[in-house]
Amino acid sequence: MLLSAPMPRAAAAEPVVPFRAAGDGIPAPLAGLAGDPARGRRIVADRQVGTCLLCHSGPIPEERFQGTIGPDLAGVGSRLTAAQIRLRIVDPRRLNPETIMPAYHSIAGRSRVGAAWQGRPILDAQQVEDAVAFLATLRDPS
């Protein structure tokens, strides 16, 4: 129902790009975009953009206040493939319908979204790819 609402002209490009999941991952980068790990680090660290550190901790020492709700992101690139990380950011409800982690690249099933955020996913396709590229670099030291 949100999807059928007419989009304002400025946001004419599709806010959410289609993707194909395979198993517990999304193998192909969204819209074929290449991610940049340095940009991804800034997105993950920023409380207003990625908001990831509200819930997670991670190897981003300059951010003093980190969350304890989700798993530590340190070493996530050793535990998960880029495809698996991508699905967990795009729409973790596909793996766990009850998850508290928001679906970052979806606008489906939302209610009472504030006016400034209506019809927009939390992260656009490029931002998702940047975050995936950064998390994939988080390898266990061993």
Next chain:
Amino acid sequence: MNRALALAALALTVVAGVGAVAEKRSGYLDAGPQTRAMQDDDTANPAFLWVQRGETMWGERPAGADGRSCQDCHGDAAQAMRGVAARQPAWDAATARLMNLEQRIDRCREERQGQPRLPPESEGRLALAAFVGLQSRGLPMSVAVDGPAAAGHAWGKALFETRFGQLDLSCADCHDRQAGQRLAGNVIPQGHPNGYPIYRLEWQGMGSLSRRLRNCMTGIRAEPFAPGSPDALALELYLAGRARGLAVETPAVRP
């Protein structure tokens, strides 16, 4: 007094049906030691500036021949207002709706004093609510959730459990399931309304429960409930019922 307050705040409750014992825990216990110390000492608690103003307003007669003060109708607040805040919001039979403490103050001002309402979050409104709330300090939260209030209570529970906003989180996600965890730097409290209006360090000022709920709603990028609306009252009633047995702490101090 402070020790008693802390002990009352630890009142144990049994979660019906589950059999698990969950500790009902005031946000006081999740605040840091300095914040708690400010609340413990009335001379250090900045909210007492508002309480003092509220006490003055309680005795002030509005201009006009037969202008009556709160005191003229109710008498000594320590007696007349004792326990009132612990029971809000409550069903109002005359208007057939739920009303909270601030709305009751509005009604007295309009109907009995011929005065305009005090605007939301205005210093005067917070001052009177803090002064009246203080008269229930230490008493257990004891709102009625049955009878005519039952439908609003059920609706409030449904709202509490519904996910809202771009971040798609419910009150229950954070305050039932993740209480005690850290959301970035903040410990997530159980979300009890037993200290309002509060002095909040982050605001550097006083604020109502509506203001607190607006912060939580905009935090998840949701459209807040309009203060005083049926949705807001239902949610406030559910929160008050959820906090039953906790000691009223008004005016509390929070980070």
